[in-house]
Amino acid sequence: MxxxxxxxxTQISTEAIETWVKASENYFSNANSLHEAGEQASQLLITCRKKLSSLVGTSEENIFFTSGGSEANFIALNSLYLAHKHLGNHVITTAIEHPTVHSFFQQLEKQGVEVTYLPVNKFGLVSLEDIKNATRKDTFLASIQHVNSEIGTIQPLKQFGSWFQQNNIVFHSDCVQSFGKISIDITEFRVDAISVSSHKIHGPKGVGAVLLRENVTWSSVYPLTSHQHGFRPGTLNTPGIAAFTHAAIDMHDExxxxxxxxxxxxxxxxxxxxxxxxxxxxxxxxxxxxxxxxxxxxxxxxxxxxxxxxxxxxxxxxxxxxxxxxxxxxxxxxxxxxxxxxxxxxxxxxxxxxxxxxxxxxxxxxxxxxxxxxxx
CATH class of the missing domain: 3.90.1150.10 (Aspartate Aminotransferase, domain 1)
Structure with missing residues (x-):
């Protein structure tokens, strides 16, 4: 074939499989448990966060694991929206986003939020001028993908991020297709949050992450959630996260x-x-x-x-x-x-x-x- x-x-790599098996055998405990086995699992997750955060220029406290890129998009956008919705009633995205991103913005429209869907040119590129023209005084959130999954066009996030930062607009980017293939520095790109996925980079399915810039404000989507500081409920998939981290490091090498x-x-x-x-x-x-x-x-x-x-x-x-x-x-x-x-x-x-x-x-x-x- x-x-x-x-x-x-992508097919999961041999190295990621080996890491998954080892973590399953030796770090199977719930990382929230207070006994020694739980502490060992917790330490493994801390190591994974440190490794991943070093790849994108943020700190380990800003790494939140999800079940994949789709959930990462959903939770990232919702948590940013909840924390900043008091600042306005207008948001910006593009006509070519992933279905999960469009689904989120369509939900906002039903709640009365005004959404601008930016067009693209024949190459799939978003115009900075269109972004500037769409920006209003009540614009408070934007989401623009880094790489289109169908034609591979790369959006100039640094240019967009600079504009959004100047106008105090929170900026999210779906980086599922670019992570592991393009060097991403959240601070340099001036992006407040990115979504990534494991199975796009030869890691296991069912694992993804939201990576936030330092000092970004977010609000919990799920009330009374204690896991991951309230970002996402549920026991973490420690073996999957370890394998994902190994795959991410391998992809960034050379x-x-x-x-x-x-x-x-x-x-x-x-x-x-x-x-x-x-x-x-x-x-x-x-x-x-x-x-x-x-x-x-x-x-x-x-x-x-x-x-x-x-x-x-x-x-x-x-x-x-x-x-x-x-x-x-x-x-x-x-x-x-x-x-x-x-x-x-x-x-x-x-x-x-x-x-x-x-x-x-x-x-x-x-x-x-x-x-x-x-x-x-």
Whole structure:
């Protein structure tokens, strides 16, 4: 099998599995328990928080574990909203956010909060001018994703964060697709909160985290919750968190070199598709500084993306037609609807997403099969 759907999920690494097993065997106690076994589990969690906080430039007290990226988005936005809703009645997000983010803002609209959904250009990029024009005196919260999961466009968070900070607007970013692939410094980016996920970086499923900037105010979403200082209820998944932390450290090791290799794989793959000529359309941003190399959005004139997915699957090649979170929806995703003007364009789209073990030989074979399918 050739697996090219890493933006949906990754295979857990051998190292993360070993860490999970060791933690399950030796640190199985409830970290809130007062006996020695509980203290050992608690110390392991403290170590994990220290390691993760060092990767994004915050302190261990600002790391809160969740069941994944979706819950991280939900709790982060809700806790920030509750703490700052007295400051205004207007919030900002974009048209291409993850469904969990859109769900949160749609809930706010039902409560009477005014929401601005910023558009994107044909490359999926949000305009700083649009952000400035949308900002009002009563704007108090914003959420803009770092990397789009379908076309890989990178938003310039530092620029956005600087503007929001100047205007005292709390800024959250969904960094599920960028964490472990782009170096993120919360203080430098001037982001108040980010959401990350384990299974996108070769860690186990069912683990994620919210990472906050120093001195950010938040309010508990769940009354009477004692776990994690009231941020999220429930006994922590200590083995999963340990494996997630190991995977995160591995992904950040030699990150620059990994990015260079990903660009080499991407460029080689695109060159091998050149026989398709003008039928081939590449999505995302043409500037490398605004494009994640691991995610490649494609469209081929005359071929539906769903047909491409199903045909390649016969050859044991796994790709995607977009976000797995909306795989059962008949309509296009938020990103597809924001970028494309016609249904034909939306139907043509499919996604290739590399992983750390993807090889040039695999991509050569896949490119050959894509051309064969397109020429049928």
């Amino acid at each position: 050739i697996y090219l759907d890493h933006a949906a999920t 990150l620059a070199e990994k990015r260079i290799r990903a660009w080499q794989l991407r460029n080689t793959f695109i060159n091998q598709l050149r026989p398709l000529g003008d039928r081939l359309k590449l999505e995302g941003h043409p500037d490398q500084s605004n494009q994640l190399p691991w995610i490649l959005g494609l469209g081929i004139h005359g071929v539906q993306g769903q047909y491409m997915l199903l045909t390649l699957d016969r050859f044991h090649i796994c790709i995607s037609t977009g976000s797995a979170c909306q795989s059962e929806e008949l309509d296009g995703s938020a990103a597809m609807n924001a970028i494309y003007s016609t249904e034909q364009e939306r139907l043509r789209f499919f996604r290739i997403s590399f992983g750390k073990n993807t090889t040039e030989e695999e991509l050569t074979y896949v490119a050959k099969k894509i051309i064969e399918v397109s020429n049928e």
